[in-house]
Amino acid sequence: MARNFMDLIWDYAVFIIFIIFSTLFPLWGRFFGKKEKTKADYVFGLGTISMGAMMLSIARGTLGVRSFLGYPSELFYRGSAMWETLYGMVTAYPVVCFIFIPVYFNLGVTSVYQYLDLRFNSRLVRCLASGTYIVRSLLNLGVTVYTPTVAMNTVIGVPYWASLIGISAISIGFNLLGGLKAAITADVIQGVTMILISLGIIIQAMVSVGGFEKIFTVPAEDGRLNFFNFTGDSTVRVDTTSAWLGQLFMSLSIFGCQQNFVQRYLSMSTFKEVRRTLMSNIPVVIVLFCLAWIVGMGVYAVYAVCDPMKAGYINKMDEILPFFVEDKFAYLPGVLGIFMASLFNGALSLNVSNINSLATVTWEDFLSHLPRFKGINDKQQLNVIKFIGSIYGVVVMGVGFSVGLLSGVIESSMLMTSATSGPLLGVFLLAMLVPIANWKGAACGMIVSHIITLWITFGSLTVSKEIVLLPTTIDGCTNDTFSSGITKPTKSWLLANTPLEVESEFPYFDTTTQTPAPATIGFPENIYSVSYMYYSLIGTFLTLVVGTLVSVLTSHADDAYDRKLLHPIAYHCSKMFPGKERRYITNPDIRPKDVESPDSNSISTKKSPLEELERDNLGFDTVSEQSGVTVVSVDPIPPKLDRPEVYRKHDTEADH
Template identity: 60%
Template sequence: MCSIVPLQDQLQSDEQLQQQQATTNETSTNDVWNYVVFVSFVVVSALLPIRKRLCRRSTNSKSKQDYVFGAGHISTLAMMLSIARGTLGVISVLGYPSEFFYRGSAMWESLYGVITAYPIVCFVFIPVYFDLGITSVYQYLELRFNSRLVRCLASGTYIIRTLLSLGVTIYTPTVALNTIIGVPYWVSLLSITLISIFFNALGGLKAAVAADVIQSLSMTAMLVGIIIYCSITVGGVDKILTISSDNDRFAFFNFAADLHLRVTTTSAWLGELFNSLSLLGCQQNFVQRYLSMPTISQIRRTLMLNIPVVTLLFSLPWFVGMAIYAIYWHCDPLKASVIAKMDEILPYFMVDRFDSVPGVWGIFVGTLFNGALTLNISNINSLATVTWEDFLSLIPALRKKSDKHQLNVIKLVGTIYAVVIMGVGFIVGLLSGVIESSMLIISATSGPLLGVFVLAMFIPFANWKGAAMGMIASHLSILWIVVGRLIESNVSDTLLDTSIEGCYADLMEAQKNTSLLLVVALEEGVNAVETSTLLNRIYSITFMYYGVFGTVLTVLCGIVISLATWSSHDVYNMKMLHPAVRWLYSRCPFSGKHIGSFEIGGKGYGAGMKEPVPKC
């Protein structure tokens, strides 16, 4: 017997089918627009910085000096945005909003350290570097300590840290690309690598700076757009501030002296100050930008004017976190099991709110992709330069090559590094815990690097033995703490309270499950406290102080060993010291024992002696 369907039900079924078909067509159209916008954004961003190089072949752009320093033709504004962009990455765009959402504003206060670092770099590091005519910042260490070992230790630290950091950086947008658009991880990693090689071959520093400028502007526009949308949605900026304040998201000016608290005002400021000094004052990609400017006054003006720019770029992701919290404060996607990780909160927001708007997803993913790309390009340029100056230039066969051939070698090295970084990105995607491990190791390298430069500039009697042993001792000690933290420490990660009361009823079961997991975690935390040992107390020291401890340990160890091993052969040119220290030290009765001479680029920088300083 045939069933008879009422006409009204048939009409309703037809209407539902039409609505579903319309929705499917609209979704397909939006997907097409997202693809078009994403590809266009990446292509335009990639071609604009090197358009002149593609259109005409200038003889000036073929020299190694132009590739490394941009031939001094980079504007102050472009350099400001490039330096500011270098202090922020894709991880900050995704990480800071989730940090505010689930842990509050405590980490925001690390901005104090960044701001404090800029004038210190201006008046401490720049006066020493500028008149030396060096290409690699680590060449300064060899000139100061007359030791290739110290130079290679510092260069190796920079190379390893940068490779690990870039592996994490280029992997970050591949997650969004795979989740949103469905692009396989290997395709994204390969694309970033190929474009980076293209830039490395044709662009050099000028292309890297131009790419940084484009990324800074696009990232700022995207974040400002999110803040405006959320403000309109919740009823104004004051509403956003009220919601965050009422739910204990603001945690400023906590000066607790406990070294085991994850973040306090003191640890945020001191920790980020030391990390920023290591980054801005001792890392090749930043010093390379400073030395591309023609005068020391322009360098100082650029850095000081950069403080408000960095403040804006640093704070925007935090404002985004505040705005997104105002949207989801009563319905936490993580507690509701809609997302699996904290860092997915911003991508989830974009899908939830803008999935029906054509092209928005493309801009968002394009910005993340381009962010990883520009950082990769910028650092590949610096990695290749350091490798040439500190390692390959020692090979007689390469050192005797013409400037053009040397440039080709540098570009080849950059290509190799791009492939290595892609491999690190694959490893990050395959192994669990690699991201956290690599980030901790990266933070642990800041102290030894900064410490050896402090020894070089401010401790007149420091010698190469003290510098080398100080770096090695600091590396081993901080690495021991990091490994112990990862393996044995029972450090609990406490998140602020969130709610799913505003979610749908079918998500309440997820809340129960999450609450149960929270109880188990709290019980484990209690057990950890009861069974804590001295080693666990050491391992649980907040990572914010790793840079501080590493610097202090390097300097103290370097001073002790230098005093124990000093000899009359430990001579160097007084230009290697900071001018203020040089002025004070010149008034000491034994200061003349440390004066020598050296050669840089064929120019003698002597202090009354004709012979080069003795080699250690």
């Protein structure tokens, strides 16, 4: 693809101006607004984040920058099968809202993995979960920051190393100056920009094909829109069943167990606000998700009779959307610059928010327990978290550089998300919904699940695969099909040697499709042939089954824990089973965030939501004293949770 000099000047100018604006605007409050004085301010965003901004930020985190390129190319070359992953995303929101958030919200934790420490009284389980999150986040962030570099290098000539260094350097600056609030503001800017660009592309496609209805009819006639395809074959890359179930369990792991999402929930002031935000976010996600697919339908309608990749104008599937923008918006200088800037800024905003969460988890779950950091004040903790975030920014940049060189790293990192979602989700469900679960069962469940899912993941790489794409044609190509400035590119060394097909936010958009296993295939190849859409389901099931069995076999009286760490539904159900009644302790360290302010010596007289319910509605069945610890059994009533207004750090000393 060729660009004349003046068009490149316009594109570069618009690109630079947009990046400067989208970088400085979120940091405006750092210099002229309220400053972050404590760790809570940095982690939870000062409590000044609006519901609208939070909704758009969560939606952006749900879809990601790679979906902006991935969904249109997926529809163009594979069809709409992955569109049905929307069912799983939408189903996950109410589950997270009514199962996960009520448990988290009353505890006053900073890292979501602190909950596992409280529930199982085990640093081992906590570190296993947080370590899983850190490793998979770093691998996926490397792919995320690399995503826009291929398109930017191909279209406007920005060296991929320059893009990687730029994204990483700005991310480190955000980490040092902004915190969560700046990251969410960047998400809002990026989200609005992508919506406007998507609408512009749809309108241009409508004009090019001669009507809005053709955006739907042309892809439908060519077999691109195929919904409700129930094959019953677990080896098919994706059908309706695997799209829904696979994405449901993956989304539950992401929305309910990942620090970057839970951190956003806990930054809101009341549980009612969290619930309203999450449920209101469903139509937002549906609109944004479908918008990307409609963009793909529009692009396909324009190029239905002349595929740019088959014609030799692009080298990779994910270049179809940048090619469309360059081709059809050639009459508007600078539009391509805005498009590329949105890709750059999209990778930037995701990198910033995830680095913030990674630094918080690393401090809370690992470094804060070291003797060297015992007793440091809140301001010093904040500085350590920022320093950790800066290190992660450099690490992500290094992973991004390796993306273009090591093919094993790429495919393994993309599959890692699917493989690790199950163990992570399983241990949280075990903690919340299985009263008998203890630390031994949780640890064994996670370890066994990790071993088996990773074995299947890497074993699947040994099964022969083939690229399966829907048919395209170049029969309709003429001299007037593309704009006059479009020429066939010379394949660069980078594109010739990079193994990455950057197609989506989620790991299942690779360029190879696993074919159904032949009837004569034997063990273990038949296991390896299972679609990776089911990996999260398999991992969750293994963690729950192994964790429950080991817990039953190793149960002990010392496994008692505070009832607030268990979901009320699980408590109700547990009383229906015969056997000895489970004992629960009142843990004085579990306090909501309205108990104590880190900036003052005052202590609020307001009781926690659960304490008020116990005072007003609960009758104690048994009360006894054992070694100074109150042991109680209570009839549960689902708590009406009011968000504490200030922050309190809980840090258990128990260790296994």
